[in-house]
Amino acid sequence: xxxxxxxxxxxxxxxxxxxxxxxxxxxxxxxxxxxxxxxxxxxxxxxxxxxxxxxxxxxxxxxxxxxxxxxxxxxxxxxxxxxxxxxxxxxxxxxxxxxxxxxxxxxxxxxxxxxxxxxxxxxxxxxx
Numbered sequence: 400x401x402x403x404x405x406x407x408x409x410x411x412x413x414x415x416x417x418x419x420x421x422x423x424x425x426x427x428x429x430x431x432x433x434x435x436x437x438x439x440x441x442x443x444x445x446x447x448x449x450x451x452x453x454x455x456x457x458x459x460x461x462x463x464x465x466x467x468x469x470x471x472x473x474x475x476x477x478x479x480x481x482x483x484x485x486x487x488x489x490x491x492x493x494x495x496x497x498x499x500x501x502x503x504x505x506x507x508x509x510x511x512x513x514x515x516x517x518x519x520x521x522x523x524x525x526x527x
Contacts, residue, residue, distance in 0.1 A: 406440040408467045412457050413438075427452040443493055445470075 413423050413434075420438065424431040429452055436442045437449075445468050454464045465471065492503060 403440045405445070405468045406438050409434075409453075409457075410438045412459065416457055418456070423453065423456060426456045429453065 413420070416423075418426070420434045421431045424434045429449055433442075433449060434453075437445060447465070447470065450464045450468060450470070451461055454461050457464065492500065495503070
């Protein structure tokens with residue numbers, strides 16, 4: 400499901416429950432700007448932890464909010480395993496263009512090979 404479809408679903412579901420964006424955020428323990436960004440379609444991939452916090456206050460099952468967001472609830476989540484620094488990188492990644500994301504994906508797919516490769520003694524050093 401596209402982000403705009405989820406944004407509309409979330410706004411409609413929230414309104415049907417009688418919440419303002421701020422009221423829902425306060426009840427769920429999330430930042431009000433997060434609810435605003437979700438409803439504006441500005442977050443491509445909502446965090447599962449955020450969706451889990453919102454679900455009970457919207458009176459929907461986790462599986463339903465995950466499905467509305469285009470996620471599968473049975474997929475493993477790595478959120479608990481990431482440090483704050485790693486999440487900062489994830490957030491930076493989420494903010495770049497799709498062309499740049501593709502470049503990053505290609506780089507990361509080859510990262511182990513690139514970074515673990517023995518240096519070529521004939522190569523010109525990039526830094527002194």
